Amino acid sequence: xxxxxxxxxxxxxxxxxxxxxxxxxxxxxxxxxxxxxxxxxxxxxxxxxxxxxxxxxxxxxxxxxxxxxxxxxxxxxxxxxxxxxxxxxxxxxxxxxxxxxxxxxxxxxxxxxxxxxxxxxxxxxxxxxxxxxxxxxxxxxxxxxxxxxxxxxxxxxxxxxxxxxxxxxxxxxxxxxxxxxxxxxxxxxxxxxxxxxxxxxxxxxxxxxxxxxxxxxxxxxxxxxxxxxxxxxxxxxxxxxxxxxxxxxxxxxxxxxxxxxxxxxxxxxxxxxxxxxxxxxxxxxxxxxxxxxxxxxxxxxxxxxxxxxxxxxxxxxxxxxxxxxxxxxxxxxxxxxxxxxxxxxxxxxxxxxxxxxxxxxxxxxxxxxxxxxxxxxxxxxxxxxxxxxxxxxxxxxxxxxxxxxxxxxxxxxxxxxxxxxxxxxxxxxxxxxxxxxxxxxxxxxxxxxxxxxxxxxxxxxxxxxxxxxxxxx
Amino acid sequence: xxxxxxxxxxxxxxxxxxxxxxxxxxxxxxxxxxxxxxxxxxxxxxxxxxxxxxxxxxxxxxxxxxxxxxxxxxxxxxxxxxxxxxxxxxxxxxxxxxxxxxxxxxxxxxxxxxxxxxxxxxxxxxxxxxxxxxxxxxxxxxxxxxxxxxxxxxxxxxxxxxxxxxxxxxxxxxxxxxxxxxxxxxxxxxxxxxxxxxxxxxxxxxxxxxxxxxxxxxxxxxxxxxxxxxxxxxxxxxxxxxxxxxxxxxxxxxxxxxxxxxxxxxxxxxxxxxxxxxxxxxxxxxxxxxxxxxxxxxxxxxxxxxxxxxxxxxxxxxxxxxxxxxxxxxxxxxxxxxxxxxxxxxxxxxxxxxxxxxxxxxxxxxxxxxxxxxxxxxxxxxxxxxxxxxxxxxxxxxxxxxxxxxxxxxxxxxxxxxxxxxxxxxxxxxxxxxxxxxxxxxxxxxxxxxxxxxxxxxxxxxxxxxxxxxxxx
Numbered sequence: 001x002x003x004x005x006x007x008x009x010x011x012x013x014x015x016x017x018x019x020x021x022x023x024x025x026x027x028x029x030x031x032x033x034x035x036x037x038x039x040x041x042x043x044x045x046x047x048x049x050x051x052x053x054x055x056x057x058x059x060x061x062x063x064x065x066x067x068x069x070x071x072x073x074x075x076x077x078x079x080x081x082x083x084x085x086x087x088x089x090x091x092x093x094x095x096x097x098x099x100x101x102x103x104x105x106x107x108x109x110x111x112x113x114x115x116x117x118x119x120x121x122x123x124x125x126x127x128x129x130x131x132x133x134x135x136x137x138x139x140x141x142x143x144x145x146x147x148x149x150x151x152x153x154x155x156x157x158x159x160x161x162x163x164x165x166x167x168x169x170x171x172x173x174x175x176x177x178x179x180x181x182x183x184x185x186x187x188x189x190x191x192x193x194x195x196x197x198x199x200x201x202x203x204x205x206x207x208x209x210x211x212x213x214x215x216x217x218x219x220x221x222x223x224x225x226x227x228x229x230x231x232x233x234x235x236x237x238x239x240x241x242x243x244x245x246x247x248x249x250x251x252x253x254x255x256x257x258x259x260x261x262x263x264x265x266x267x268x269x270x271x272x273x274x275x276x277x278x279x280x281x282x283x284x285x286x287x288x289x290x291x292x293x294x295x296x297x298x299x300x301x302x303x304x305x306x307x308x309x310x311x312x313x314x315x316x317x318x319x320x321x322x323x324x325x326x327x328x329x330x331x332x333x334x335x336x337x338x339x340x341x342x343x344x345x346x347x348x349x350x351x352x353x354x355x356x357x358x359x360x361x362x363x364x365x366x367x368x369x370x371x372x373x374x375x376x377x378x379x380x381x382x383x384x385x386x387x388x389x390x391x392x393x394x395x396x397x398x399x400x401x402x403x404x405x406x407x408x409x410x411x412x413x414x415x416x417x418x419x420x421x422x423x424x425x426x427x428x429x430x431x432x433x434x435x436x437x438x439x440x441x442x443x444x445x446x447x448x449x450x451x452x453x454x455x456x457x458x459x460x461x462x463x464x465x466x467x468x469x470x471x472x473x
Numbered sequence: 474x475x476x477x478x479x480x481x482x483x484x485x486x487x488x489x490x491x492x493x494x495x496x497x498x499x500x501x502x503x504x505x506x507x508x509x510x511x512x513x514x515x516x517x518x519x520x521x522x523x524x525x526x527x528x529x530x531x532x533x534x535x536x537x538x539x540x541x542x543x544x545x546x547x548x549x550x551x552x553x554x555x556x557x558x559x560x561x562x563x564x565x566x567x568x569x570x571x572x573x574x575x576x577x578x579x580x581x582x583x584x585x586x587x588x589x590x591x592x593x594x595x596x597x598x599x600x601x602x603x604x605x606x607x608x609x610x611x612x613x614x615x616x617x618x619x620x621x622x623x624x625x626x627x628x629x630x631x632x633x634x635x636x637x638x639x640x641x642x643x644x645x646x647x648x649x650x651x652x653x654x655x656x657x658x659x660x661x662x663x664x665x666x667x668x669x670x671x672x673x674x675x676x677x678x679x680x681x682x683x684x685x686x687x688x689x690x691x692x693x694x695x696x697x698x699x700x701x702x703x704x705x706x707x708x709x710x711x712x713x714x715x716x717x718x719x720x721x722x723x724x725x726x727x728x729x730x731x732x733x734x735x736x737x738x739x740x741x742x743x744x745x746x747x748x749x750x751x752x753x754x755x756x757x758x759x760x761x762x763x764x765x766x767x768x769x770x771x772x773x774x775x776x777x778x779x780x781x782x783x784x785x786x787x788x789x790x791x792x793x794x795x796x797x798x799x800x801x802x803x804x805x806x807x808x809x810x811x812x813x814x815x816x817x818x819x820x821x822x823x824x825x826x827x828x829x830x831x832x833x834x835x836x837x838x839x840x841x842x843x844x845x846x847x848x849x850x851x852x853x854x855x856x857x858x859x860x861x862x863x864x865x866x867x868x869x870x871x872x873x874x875x876x877x878x879x880x881x882x883x884x885x886x887x888x889x890x891x892x893x894x895x896x897x898x899x900x901x902x903x904x905x906x907x908x909x910x911x912x913x914x915x916x917x918x919x920x921x922x923x924x925x926x927x928x929x930x931x932x933x934x935x936x937x938x939x940x941x942x943x944x945x946x
Contacts, residue, residue: 105832105835110822111821154895157895157896168789169789170787170788170789170790170792171787171789172787172788172789172790172893173789176895177787177865177893177894177895178893178894178895179894179895179896179897179900180895181895182896182897182898183897220789222789222792246793248792248793248795248796249792249796250796250799251795251796251798251799251800252799253795253796253798253799253804253805254792254793254795254796254799256795257791257792257795257805257827258792260825285796286793286797286918286919287790287793287917287918287919288917288918288919314643314644314645314650315643315645316641316642316643316644316645316646316693316695317643317645317760318730319643319695319721319722319727319730319731320719320721320727320759320760322721322724322726322727322729322730323721323722323723323724323726323727323758324759325724325726326723326724326725326726326727327724331726332726332730348584349583352733354730359578362578392650420645420650420651421650421651421652422627422630422649422650422651422652422653422654423630423652423655424652424655424656424897424901425655425898427652428897444760444761445759445760445761446759446760446761
């Protein structure tokens with residue numbers, strides 16, 4: 001990929017300035033709403049509302065057209081009716097705009113006339129060397145810059161900044177319709193591909209692979225535009241950071257549904273499965289995995305192998321987690337003699353894995369400190385690659401994990417937690433405090449080991465790609 | 474099973490009166506806490522605290538021993554140190570107590586000495602014809618009676634009353650450690666088996682099969698005590714109502730973990746899988762399914778077959794749900810000509826299944842009323858057995874579903890919902906209002922079709938058991 005094409009992508013996520021084309025009508029004009037969202041998210045660049053009907057939008061100067069703007073905007077956001085989009089892109093190209101997001105619906109997804117018009121957009125953009133995202137897209141989000149292009153009211157509901165970058169083919173899988181803040185989903189960048197008339201998954205991967213603030217890349221792909229180029233890009237990205245893919249259409253019925261939703265051929269799943277695996281990509285299967293697995297890969301060190309220790313305040317959860325670990329490609333770690341001796345010394349019923357600390361907690365005056373006795377020893381055991389903890393989620397466990405955080409960090413091993421309790425809002429608050437310590441905190445039991453399984457699978461596939469041996473089993 | 478043995482079980486869940494043996498010490502004596510929980514849950518029967526150190530417990534008269542009580546208590550709850558349990562059971566037996574819950578830990582699960590003492594408990598109980606639950610159990614819950622026996626502070630956090638009865642082998646899967654109220658889990662009865670020294674799964678199934686307020690039975694089984702008797706009981710229960718089982722130990726590693734947790738042989742999973750399937754039992758695989766699937770079966774009419782319609786406000790979710798439906802044994806319904814005509818008349822982009830109402834909603838002034846146009850027609854289509862709806866969860870959808878509820882009820886077809894939104898507490902509130910209409914409301918996408926798949930699987934297996942044809946594919 002040429003430097004020029006990569007630069008074009010930078011303009012989508014990190015532009016100096018953005019021009020917004022769309023209705024500035026109070027209270028719900030799409031252009032107005034997009035501008036308001038940018039201001040509420042704290043976008044630091046210049047914003048140029050383009051409007052013939054007003055000279056001011058939310059205390060910003062509005063311009064009748066691009067010629068009136070004193071500098072060429074780097075990015076344009078277009079949310080105007082389909083027939084107006086082509087002349088606007090022509091105007092953008094002439095003024096030196098580097099990249100344009102066409103949010104407008106009604107192109108290829110609406111039928112042959114829309115598809116023909118969409119082709120015109122591409123031709124015009126190419127003529128000016130301008131990159132296009134969409135049409136039929138919510139555009140982009142960059143939490144670090146406060147850049148957002150959604151034309152729906154977001155009411156300042158900015159996702160927490162973090163290391164996961166999402167690219168999706170449906171507005172359903174961006175942040176604007178899910179409780180991202182409540183479920184703790186730390187986001188670097190989001191890109192909604194829309195109809196992929198120009199920018200697609202093969203373009204975005206090299207950009208995000210280079211992007212320092214992106215620690216894990218998660219893609220939702222109903223179709224793949226250019227399989228060969230995508231797999232090449234995926235392999236190169238996987239060499240730098242984890243790439244996860246939710247590709248619906250696993251079932252025959254699902255493939256037909258995907259094809260009718262995007263208008264493209266979705267293809268046989270087995271072919272995809274093998275190709276993705278060979279490219280080192282981790283496959284996600286559910287909506288929950290899409291939101292919950294990438295954050296662990298963005299936050300945690302990578303495990304050397306796939307041997308998991310489970311420390312649980314309740315034996316019943318441990319048994320269920322061992323099944324989930326097996327499903328996720330993990331094996332229960334066998335502890336070394338010194339770890340076994342230490343555990344058995346604390347309680348005659350401990351020593352195996354899962355480590356059920358429940359009975360010991362029930363006889364101790366300082367039950368939560370049991371974790372302080374147990375966790376450092378387990379993390380120091382060379383037979384352990386990663387750790388999942390099951391704990392009653394609340395103030396005491398937040399304090400214990402705060403004490404343990406330096407030990408955990410020193411061990412260099414990934415640790416995830418599942419927390420249970422009776423009050424969901426309290427649990428959510430505590431979970432966010434645990435995650436502030438760098439430890440993913442899930443309220444769904446199996447998520448804690450699924451995330452570790454994905455991390456181990458990534459390490460294994462990357463080793464295979466690079467012809468290195470892998471320490472797992 | 475003799476009438477006498479069944480009566481014994483009734484005494485656990487529906488006793489006239491209960492004697493509580495355990496520390497009545499303020500503020501956290503186990504006996505005191507159990508009595509407080511009962512009072513806070515509104516238990517209507519008589520409660521007799523047994524204590525030599527006080528004459529009053531929470532404004533109830535306390536008794537030095539059972540002899541001092543003016544009537545024989547029907548049920549006893551014992552939460553005293555292990556060596557004291559046997560003489561207490563002897564006392565209970567002599568006084569005519571029908572059933573005893575031994576909450577105390579430290580019996581078979583603690584080693585050979587505990588196992589021997591546990592055998593003594595059984596011999597004593599049998600001598601008096603008294604049934605035993607436990608030891609090492611949290612006991613029972615009956616929401617209709619306000620009966621609860623947990624010795625941990627529950628702070629009045631009573632689960633909503635409903636039609637699911639849970640039986641579990643771990644305190645982790647009862648209501649006391651999960652946000653049952655927040656996640657909307659309508660419960661009839663709960664029973665924690667503990668060590669199963671007397672009452673086990675084969676005993677409980679006939680009782681719950683007969684119990685009118687139990688609409689679906691959900692069991693967590695780390696082991697099965699008497700396979701043949703259990704399968705017989707399961708077949709008989711399945712003929713009356715759905716029976717769902719979470720049996721961990723699916724993987725070889727999980728089986729070893731289950732065996733070390735319960736001290737019993739967990740057995741080869743394939744054998745279990747086949748036996749459970751032949752008995753008509755629905756197998757659950759995850760913690761989330763355990764809490765989320767049974768409620769749908771307790772609330773909804775049963776589908777005739779397995780053809781699912783999906784109505785979604787976002788096409789992307791529909792594609793993911795088709796995969797999940799295939800995983801759950803459902804097939805996408807093919808609509809009849811009149812349904813297809815009606816849908817295409819509303820929007821040229823509708824007519825297939827999933828029904829993506831998003832584009833139509835985006836051009837209507839009354840977007841949410843689109844559901845009123847679409848849902849009754851789909852439910853009236855003879856090619857549709859069940860329906861999953863994906864909607865933005867909030868006030869408008871609650872109103873729409875309130876309007877639709879009579880149509881849905883008249884159709885006799887099961888309908889589940891998945892709701893999305895950006896504020897989790899708001900979504901949880903709206904979900905509870907949707908469930909008050911009789912429609913399960915999930916905040917996890919795939920749960921909506923998993924539940925319908927379980928309902929269809931139940932209908933299929935019951936038809937097979939009864940040698941009837943099944944309408945599904």
